[in-house]
Amino acid sequence: MAIISATLIISLGTYWQRRLTPLKKMRVNQTTVPTIFVGGDYARAFSTNGFVHRLTTAHLMKKGLVVHVSQTGHVSVKQFAPFTTNPTIQVIFADNHHAKRQARQFATVITVLADRYHVKRYNAVGHSSGGNIIFDYLTADIKHPAKINKFVTIGSTYPGLTQQVLKQLPTQISILNIGGKIWHTTGDGGVNLKDVLKFSRQLQIAGWQPQTRVIQGSPLTAAHSMLHINPQVDLLIMQFLYGSTTN
Template identity: 30%
Template sequence: MKKRLLMFMGIGLLVLGLSACSMGSKHTSTASNLPDSSKYEPTLFFHGWGSSYHAEEQMAQSLVNAGLTKTIVRATVSKHGKVTLSGHFRKGDYHPIVEVGFEGNRNSNPRQWGRWAEATVIKLQQTYHTKRFNMVGHSMGNMAIMYYLLDNSNKLPKLQKQVDVAGHFNGILGMGDEPNQMKLQPNGKPEKMQAAYKALLPLRHTYPKNQIAVLNIYGDKNDGSHSDGSVSNASSKSLRYLVANRAKSYQERKIVGANAQHSKLHDNAQVDKFLIDFLDD
C-alpha cells in the first residue's frame, strides 16, 4: 500500500512538473521577438462608466470582420494602474485591437481615467515599443482619452486617430444639463461650461497640432430631446471647440433613431461602418 501511494505521488509530481514546463514555455510576443515591432499601430478601445471591455466587443469584432485585423488583445487595468495584457500581437498583423478594461469602472474622476489610459499606453510602449496608435472611446471612455491627452499630449507614442462615441464633454442630462438647454456657438463653444469641461480648455493650446484625425459620433433618439437619452447632442458636439482648431481633421456623424440611444451606440451597425471607414482610410 505504501509503495502504491509513493507511486501515485511520483506520477502527480511528474504531471505538475510537465505542466509547469508547458506554462513556462508559452509564447508571448514582445518587441524583442516580434519583427518590425515599430510597424504595429494598435487601436485601443475604452468603455464607459460602470461598464467593461464587453461593451467594446461588437465594435472590435466589426473591425475583424472587415479584415482590418485578426488580433484582439485585452488590457486589464487595476484600480492602482497596473496593466495586465492577455493575448499578444501577431507577426505581420500590424493593426491589432486592444480592448481596455478598467477594474475601477465606477470611479467618477475623469482625471483618474486619464491616468489609467496613460498606464495602458506605457505598457504597450514597454512591451511592443509602440510608436503610433489610435483610440476609440464610448461615454466615459472619451474622458479617459481627453484627460490622457491633457496630461500627455506630446510625451508618449503618437495618437493618430481619435474616435469619440456618445461623449459627454460638457455634462450629462440630469447632471448639470437638460434637454434643449445647452447652447453652442458655431465653433462649438458652450455658453455655459461645466467644471470638467473647463479643465479641458488647455487642450485648445496643447492638443497635438495637425497630428490627430478626429471622428465624433453622437446619437439622437429623434424624440425631440436632441439627445441619446443620456447626453445632449450639444454636450457631444462641444468637443469641436476643444480640438478642431488644432486637429489634423475633425468630423461629426449623427446616428438617428431608437438604436441611437446612449448605451446602444456601441452595438450599432452604423457606428461600426463609420468606425471601419475612418480607421481604414
C-alpha cells in the first residue's frame, strides 16, 4: 500500500507539473492593478487558492490581499505584499450561499479596498455564482468607488438577465466568458453550455464585444468544479488580463 500510495503521489505530481509547464513559460505585462478572485456557491478559500498558488508560483502574479467577509458583512483584510506586480485579492465569504446578499457585501469590500488600500481600478474573476456576485454588484444602482477594468466569468449563468439590467453595466469594461463542455455532453456537468453562451449573446446585443472561450475535454479538465483548477483556464485569464505571450 505504501508503494502504491507513493507511486500515485509521484504520478499526480508529475501530471500537474507537466500541465503547469505552459504557465512557467509565460511572460506577462506587469501592472499595479489588482485582480479580485471570487469563488462560487459554498466556495471557501479553496476555490481561489488554486489560482493564487499556480499564478504566483509561475511568477505571473503576486499574492496581495486575502479579504474575509463575516456572516454579518464585516470585512477583515490580511496583506501579504504591496500592490506592485499583478497583485491578487481573494474575497472569501462566510455566508457563501446567497449571491444577492454577497453582492451587497461585495460593495463593502470594494469600499474598503478603495479607502484603505487606494484601489482605483481592478480586474475581477468569478467562478460560477462568483460571477453573479460581481455582476450583481456592477449593475447595482449604487456608488462605485473603484472602476472595474476587466471581468472574467467562468461557468456562470445569468438567468432572468434583461437588456434593462445590462444598461447598468459599466460600458468601458472588457469581458471574457468561459464555459466548459465534457466530451459530447451539453455542458460542464453543473451548468448547460447554452446558458453560459447566452450571456455572451446578450452582451453582444447590448453592444459589448465579449471574448468567449469553451474548455472541452474530460471531467478532469472541463467539469464545473474543475474549471477553476485548470491551467488552460489560467492561460486564458492571463492572456486576457495582461496580453501575455508564451515562449
